[in-house]
Amino acid sequence: MVGRSEMQEKKQIVKSARSILKNYLVLVMIAFLVLITAIVEPKFLSGSNLVNIMRQFGPLVMVSLGMTFVIIGGFIDLSVAGTINLVAVVTISLIQPLGQVPALLIGLLLGIVCGALNSVLILTSGALTQAEALFLTFGMSTIYSAFALLYSHGSTMHFWDISASKSIFEAIGSGNIGFFSVSFVLFLIFLGILWIFQSKTAEGRAIYLTGGNKTAARLSGIGIYRSIVEIYVICGFMAAVGAIVLFSRITTAAPVIGAGYETSAILAVVVGGTTLKGGNGSVLRTVMGVLLVVLISNCLDLLGVSSYMQYAVKGAILMLAIWLDNRKQA
């Protein structure tokens, strides 16, 4: 009898270890990656590299946080690349004539407008599936990118051409508060706000229900249309924030600056563990996903892997994460 209960206990332990591995696979992968890189390349843990990681983290995490809501709501948004392009070139060009505060506000407003436009298209066409939203937003991304090209005439704009004060952008790009970079502090602030919105407000909970089952949500009196507008506006706004963080860091804005961000953001959200079916997930999980994606780039850089191979590794990790996630559900 005693032996059997011990066996059961052992089984229990193995089982719980497995479930931890399954549920926190991303954390395990991050730990593993950090360990290996730290052993092979001690520079990894140096202060300058940590600051570097924090800076790389900035733009992608902003975009991914917004994307999380869209995916929780059961939709997808490929237009963030176009939104980033448009917001970056418009904002940087307005610093000189209007001053930095109006430029910043107009940039953020533009992000909201782009998001709202997406949601209007989706609502009016009655697109309720992810695939329909995918192609509508792909088309919108093309349109926003075209506006960015037309607005900037295809040229890249630089910080050093601007004689007006641009202290806000310089602070976002390269300033520090204590040990942390300003962009990291901004990230913490947005994360806090979005986390409270997601888990403590009725609006946030409604997004989960919309993503889980649209018909059931509608029949139980939840305004799914309102939720859809909210998710796209949040995504557009966060894409605008991401664009501003991005061009502040690299001090230039080209009309193709956002290319690839839509895939990276979806990758980060999904790797973090928010399922594409909608209805579950969290901004905190997304942060882990982004951390993994950024750490992979950083570790592979330090290990001397070519940037081309990094694409391949990212793709492989994305497929592995989805596959394992799928096995967990089944």
Next chain:
Amino acid sequence: MSQSGIITSIYKALTKQKALIALLAMMIGMLFSKTNFYSAYNILDMLNSSSILMILAYGVTFTIISGGCDLSIGGNLVVAGILAIKLLDVMPMWLAVMIAILFGAVVGFVNGFLVVHQKTEPFIITLGMGLLLTGIAQQLTDAHPLPAKNPDFMMISNGDFHGIPNLVIIMLTCLAISFWIMRYTQFGRNLYAIGGDYEVARYSGIDVIRTKWMGFVLSGIAASLAGVLLSSKLNTGSPVYGETTALVVNCGVVVGGTSFAGGIGGIPQSGLGLLVFGMLDNVMNMLGITSYYQVLLKGVAIVTIIWLDCFANKRKREAV
């Protein structure tokens, strides 16, 4: 059939076929322009330049009809093209082309394993596969275009047969073969059934997993064939064409009228959908529209057609 019956059926066919309306609108519009749009040279040129995308579309249609989709075709296209050019140095041409196409089949097989056998989300898995393959393509070429050394290889796509470009002939052959598979074989009909309702198809004794899996393999084969043709047309292997191709082709298939819900559509429709993009490019070039406005108009066309499609679906849902 009475005359009004014919008219209503034409009306119905037209409202179903938004791609056809778009094509007709462009053709009628070009009647009034003073360009040589209606010359045999231009028409052949237009077909020639959209052939490769159309071949991709025929393959993708197999996956979309059965309720999946394939976004890895962009990566598959470039890797197969580069592979063919690399292998040309060490083996005869036919073998290099065969191996490149076999590679595409393997990619399709892996996609099919993950999507159909393991039941994962098709579009994100194939997106990951696309990223993976794009990375491999860049690694293989060091992100530079890779010139082909064999002049015969170039003639596959650039030659012509009594004035008709080879690419158009290959495209039409692919159209005929895939149309036949989709329309007249048990396999093709089973794909429609699976797309229509997976569970019903399973209970009626169709080997759903094998059939749907085979669809992904066909998509991979078509993508690698297109890759070889593209390399031959440009006489170089380049990793840059993979980036938006996948989305454009999948989008074109949906524009043609093949529904993402599965079970609706067909091969010729997909060809028409991609022809809309090809003709749009051609018309815009003819009218001398600058490239940034071309991007804008293309985006507007995509959004409009997909919007109309979604709207029609909504009306259908509400009517039931």
